[in-house]
Amino acid sequence: MSEPSPSSAAATNSSIASRWPTVNSRYFALAVLFTMNLLNYVDRYSFFAAGTHIQKDLHIDDKWFGVLGASFMIVYAIISPFMGVMGDRYSRKGLLAGGVGLWSLATVGTAFSTDYHHMFFWRALLGVGEASYGVIAPALLADLFPVKDRGRAMGVYYLALPVGTALGYILGGSIADNYGWRAVFWVVGLPGLLAAGSGLFMKDPGRGASEGGASLKSARSRPGFGEYLELFKTKTFLYNTAGMAAVTFATGAYAAWGSTFYQRVHGLSAENAGKWIGLLLVGAGILGIVLGMFIPDLIARRTKRGYLLLAGGAVALAIPLGCLGVLDGSYRTSLAFLFGASVLLSMVLGPCNTITANVVPANRRAAGYAAFIFLIHLFGDISSPILLGWISDYFGKPPLADSFLGKFFSSIGAAPVDQTNLSVAMLAVMPVLALGVGFFLVGSRHLPGDQERAQNVGGVNPEDLAMYHH
Numbered sequence: 001m002s003e004p005s006p007s008s009a010a011a012t013n014s015s016i017a018s019r020w021p022t023v024n025s026r027y028f029a030l031a032v033l034f035t036m037n038l039l040n041y042v043d044r045y046s047f048f049a050a051g052t053h054i055q056k057d058l059h060i061d062d063k064w065f066g067v068l069g070a071s072f073m074i075v076y077a078i079i080s081p082f083m084g085v086m087g088d089r090y091s092r093k094g095l096l097a098g099g100v101g102l103w104s105l106a107t108v109g110t111a112f113s114t115d116y117h118h119m120f121f122w123r124a125l126l127g128v129g130e131a132s133y134g135v136i137a138p139a140l141l142a143d144l145f146p147v148k149d150r151g152r153a154m155g156v157y158y159l160a161l162p163v164g165t166a167l168g169y170i171l172g173g174s175i176a177d178n179y180g181w182r183a184v185f186w187v188v189g190l191p192g193l194l195a196a197g198s199g200l201f202m203k204d205p206g207r208g209a210s211e212g213g214a215s216l217k218s219a220r221s222r223p224g225f226g227e228y229l230e231l232f233k234t235k236t237f238l239y240n241t242a243g244m245a246a247v248t249f250a251t252g253a254y255a256a257w258g259s260t261f262y263q264r265v266h267g268l269s270a271e272n273a274g275k276w277i278g279l280l281l282v283g284a285g286i287l288g289i290v291l292g293m294f295i296p297d298l299i300a301r302r303t304k305r306g307y308l309l310l311a312g313g314a315v316a317l318a319i320p321l322g323c324l325g326v327l328d329g330s331y332r333t334s335l336a337f338l339f340g341a342s343v344l345l346s347m348v349l350g351p352c353n354t355i356t357a358n359v360v361p362a363n364r365r366a367a368g369y370a371a372f373i374f375l376i377h378l379f380g381d382i383s384s385p386i387l388l389g390w391i392s393d394y395f396g397k398p399p400l401a402d403s404f405l406g407k408f409f410s411s412i413g414a415a416p417v418d419q420t421n422l423s424v425a426m427l428a429v430m431p432v433l434a435l436g437v438g439f440f441l442v443g444s445r446h447l448p449g450d451q452e453r454a455q456n457v458g459g460v461n462p463e464d465l466a467m468y469h470h
Contacts, residue, residue, distance in 0.1 A: 026144040029202040030153060033137045034160050036100050036199065039192045040130060041164025042171065043107045044072070046188045047123070049172025049259050049274040053181040058116055062260075062420055066389025069256045071120050073382040075127030076134065080370045080377075083132045092140055095132045097199040103129025104192025111185040134373050139365040140204060142357040150357060155293030155350040162285015162346065166278035169259060173274020231371055236308075236359045236450040239443025241372050243311060244352045245379040246436025247345055250322070250429040252381020253388050254338075261422045266331035276335055284339050288346025296351045304448035307355055311348040312440035318344035319433050326426045327413035348440075359450040388425040396420035 047054075048069065055065050083095065106125040113119040138154070145153040168188065175184045231237055262273040292310075299306030318341040325337035353372075360368035396416040400406050409415070414423035 026203060029144055029204075030141065030156060032195070032198050032202045033141060034157055036096070036133060036137065036192075036195050037157060037160035038164040038167075039100075039188075039195055040103070040133065041161055042168040042188050043103065043126065043192065044130075045165045045168030045255055046172030046175075046184050047110070047168075048256055049169040049270065049277075050176035050181040050184050051260055052263055052270055053176045054119070057181065058113070058119065060116055062389040062392050062422075063386075064116065064389075066256065066386040068116065068119060068123060069385040070382045071123045072127040072130070073252070073377045075124045076131050077127075077374045077377040077382060079128050079131035080135050080374045081367070083135050083370060092136050092204050093200055093202065096136055096140075097196045099129045099132025099136075100192055100199060101129070101196035103133070104189050104196065105129075107185050107189030107192065109185075110189075111182040131373075135367075135370040138353055138357065138369050142365055144203070150354055152293045154354050154357075155289050158349045158353065159286060159289050161349065162282045162289065165255065165285065166280075166282030169274040169278035169281065171274075173259065173270045173272075173278075177269060177271040231360065231364070231368055234359055234450050234453075235446040236355065236443050237368070237372075239439045239446065240308065240311075240352055240355050240359075241375045242379075243308075243315070243436045243439035243443065244348070244372070245376040246432050246439065247315060247348055247352075248376045248380025249384045249432045251345060253384035253426065253429050255381070256385035257388055257392075257422055257426065261426060262331060264417050264420065264422060266334070268331065276331070280335050280339050281342060284342035285346045288343040289350055291343070292347040292350040295347070296354075304451075305444035307351040308440045308444035308447055311351055312437045312444065314344040314347045315433055315440065316437045318342075319430050319437075322433070323427065323430055326423055329413060355447065359447070359454050361454055384429065388422070388428065391425040391428055392420045392422045395424045 051065060051069075054060065060068065083099075103126050106122050106129055109125070110119065110122040113122060137157070141153055141157055142150060171188060172184050175181075175187055258277050259270065259273045262268045262277065263270060268276070296307045296310050299310055303309065321337050321341040321344070325334050325341060328334040328337060356368055356372050357365060394400065395406065395409070396419040398419065401410070401416045401419075401421070406416070409421070409424050414421065414427060
């Protein structure tokens with residue numbers, strides 16, 4: 001029997017490596033990035049689950065707790081553009097590992113806060129760490145997976161959002177009720193250091209690697225300032241970002257105030273509120289993201305506008321369900337309505353992030369994601385926790401509560417509680433979601449042309465893009 005040739009053995013090894021999550025495979029990198037993203041959301045939302053304990057201990061009202069909740073996002077959005085430019089130029093693995101390590105240390109540091117200002121510092125530092133990870137990870141995924149597989153890879157990556165959010169709420173509420181809020185940040189912060197170390201071992205195939213030979217040449221060149229400005233001439237990028245900002249406004253508002261809403265309006269404990277919201281978000285998020293991994297591709301085979309048409313339709317259906325969830329007097333049916341709304345909003349995550357990869361050339365994708373992240377957070381979950389806290393305090397004051405407007409809201413189920421009105425505040429997200437529907441639908445008109453332009457400068461492999469032109 002003849003011995004296998006070196007070339008056939010290498011081919012066999014390559015085939016095995018492509019199927020199993022070995023250190024050099026794209027699936028190992030996806031697993032590491034998924035884990036980082038999971039811990040990202042656990043860290044982020046355990047803070048809100050323990051929010052009532054923090055407010056009581058540090059004497060913080062709704063308005064200032066809203067600012068505290070947004071401090072992370074403010075810094076995150078400011079740092080993201082700088083990290084985007086660095087991500088297009090320097091070692092992505094090093095930046096990822098450093099960022100994850102920094103945010104994990106900041107999470108543990110939160111446990112040492114003794115007043116509002118200390119807490120603000122640690123939550124802001126968390127934003128510095130997460131900015132490096134948030135803009136680089138999607139760009140790295142786009143280089144690991146070609147367009148035909150990219151939507152599903154992004155979907156797997158974003159499954160970490162509902163799972164991590166649920167774990168954050170469940171762990172945060174339970175630990176805070178039983179061991180105090182400071183213990184929360186020890187438990188959720190330390191595992192991030194292990195994830196940071198793992199990031200140094202994953203594969204980085206190089207910028208533009210998934211787009212083929214012609215793309216690689218373009219991807220190796222370092223873009224100038226003028227090329228970055230081209231992002232803001234890409235209409236699909238702008239409308240997709242505006243629509244996603246509206247969705248982020250709503251999801252950020254619910255994440256920041258959902259646990260407090262069910263404790264204050266429906267009388268649940270922090271542990272029970274965290275448990276129910278966690279179960280709702282993990283179930284709705286997984287279902288929505290899985291649907292968002294497959295339905296858009298089916299629609300895209302019929303129309304080039306499919307991804308954004310799906311996003312607009314899903315958000316439109318979520319609006320009435322969200323209203324019913326806020327106004328229903330029973331926490332069980334309220335959660336059921338919000339479950340439906342959350343499924344629909346989760347469906348847009350994978351498609352919208354995939355669109356950003358598909359309409360931005362490979363050599364400036366990290367900066368593209370940085371701009372995307374900066375804008376969706378600036379107009380989304382930076383402003384919504386603060387705005388909702390202000391609305392809650394304002395509409396809870398006795399003079400306004402006794403006015404015609406206040407009585408109208410009470411009559412539909414949005415009555416004040418303890419001189420606050422989180423029900424009215426939660427309803428404020430619905431007009432913003434309606435704007436998001438319009439942005440997605442208008443943006444869908446420009447999607448086919450912008451994808452072709454990205455292809456021409458090395459953003460998408462023509463063979464991969466062909467599926468969108470049936």
